[in-house]
Amino acid sequence: MTAEHLTEADYETIARELDSLRDEITADLGDRDSAYIHNVIRLQRALEIGGRAMLFASALPPAWIAGTATLTVAKILENMEIGHNVMHGQWDWMRDPKIHSTTWEWDNVSPAEQWKHSHNFVHHTFTNVIGKDNDVGYGILRVTPEQPWHWANVPQPIYNALLAMFFEYGVALHDLDIDSIRAGENDPEETKEKLRAIGRKIARQWAKDYVAFPLLTGPQFLSTLAANFTANVARNVWAHTIIFCGHFPGDVEVFEEEQLEGETRGEWYVRQLLGSANITGSRLFHLMTGNLSHQIEHHLFPDLPSNRYAEIAPRVRALCDKYDLPYHTGSLRKQIGSTWGKIFRYAFPGGSRPTASDPGPAPEALPAPEPVPVA
Known part of the structure; x- marks a missing residue:
């Protein structure tokens, strides 16, 4: 672990500094933040309406391509910058019942309530703790040498490609806790109820994307059906790519369950720093990632509005430099x-943890603190 040099006093100071940063941003939330999320929602809805309208002429290749691309962007925005972040409670401070973590149901086959438990609670509490955080390999991938190897890992690059294409279904099954089912430790009735909820959500999503909207386009039914399927797969691949690149690249660290015993707030903060990675890019790129390209800042402050992550990133990086902690970052390609x-290497036995990572761009090269213009 690259934080072994930290003292108890260091952890306490880190906790105070990050708590102070959080309090500062929270106290500053106001009209510009509210305007940001409302503008993003208006943009997303306009894109979805425009994309679906173009698909009324989807028999024509240019209209099919334009409509599918526009619908894909709308679905990415809804899932990542809106749905994911609203359900994290990032906008609950506005007390708007229409944009609230308790009422939002996203355009995804994963039921919101199950996702909030598996993601908001399990993943963000036990980030990268083997045996506690089901996001480490999603139950089917070996992504670190600390995980035991099995012959079933050999074809995992194929598993991962399929997971990327149908990522929303993998996410939908996440709260079932497959490991507990395999071990016979689950409550069968609870599992059945979760499966029924997933089935109902899948039925609603399929009825919308693969029946209702294609039927509305009349003779363009099949081409519109294909467009909706393509948009969903493209959205899934993009979400999978961004999420995996925020959790598994380079020398991002994993932790043993024993390290949770007596964990202080400062130690929790440091675990988030060591177990996350950022992706560099433009302001438009950050918008399209749901600002999960600032995965480090998101893991530190999961319920702070996403439009503030670019603003606080240089200060988080400066804190890492101050305490000689790594700040994992790099381009999307890297x-x-x-x-x-790592997915290819750890498909086979053995493997060792990387010893160095790209330091990434200098702090001053990070995005400006202004919110992304969306209207």
């Missing part, structure tokens, strides 16, 4: 290469 490289 992070994709590193992540897939």
Whole structure:
């Protein structure tokens, strides 16, 4: 672990500094933040309406391509910058019942309530703790040498490609806790109820994307059906790519369950720093990732509005420099290469943890603190 040099006093100071940063941002939330999320929602809805309208002429290749691309962007925005972040409670401070973590149901086959438990609670509490955080390999991938190897890992690059294409279904099954089912430790009735909820959500999503909207386009039914399927797969691949590149590239660290015993707030913060990675890019790129390209800042402050992550990133990086902690960051191409490289390598026995990572761009090269213009 690269934080072994930290003292108890260091952890206490880190906790105070990050708590102070959080309090500062929370106290500053106001009209510009509210305007940001409302503008993003308006943009997303306009893109979805425009994309679906173009698909009324989907028999024509240019209209099919334009409509599918526009619908894909709308679905990415809804899932990542809106749905994911609203359900994290990032906008609950506005007390708007229409944009609230308790009421939002996203355009995804994963039921919101199950996702909030598996993601908001399990993953963000036990980030990268083997045996506690089901996101480490999603139950089917060996992504670190600390995980035991099995012959079933050999074809895992194929598993990962399929997971990317149908990522929303993998996410939907996440809260079932497959490991507990395999071990016979689950509550069968609870599992059945979760499966029924997943089935109902899948039925609603399929009825919308693969029946209702294609039927509305009349003779364009099949081409619209294909467009909706393509948009969903493209959205899934993009979400999978961004999420995996925020958790598994380079020398991002994993932790043993024993390290949770007596964990202080400062130690929790440091575990988030060591177990996350950022992706560099433009302000538009950050918007399209749901600002999960600032995965480090998101893991530190999961319920702070996402439009503030670019603003606080230089200060988080400066804190890492101050305490000689790594700040994992790199381009999308670098992070994709590193992540897939690990998936191929750890498909086979053995493997060792990387010893160095790209330091990434200098703090001053990070995005400006202004919110992304969306209207």
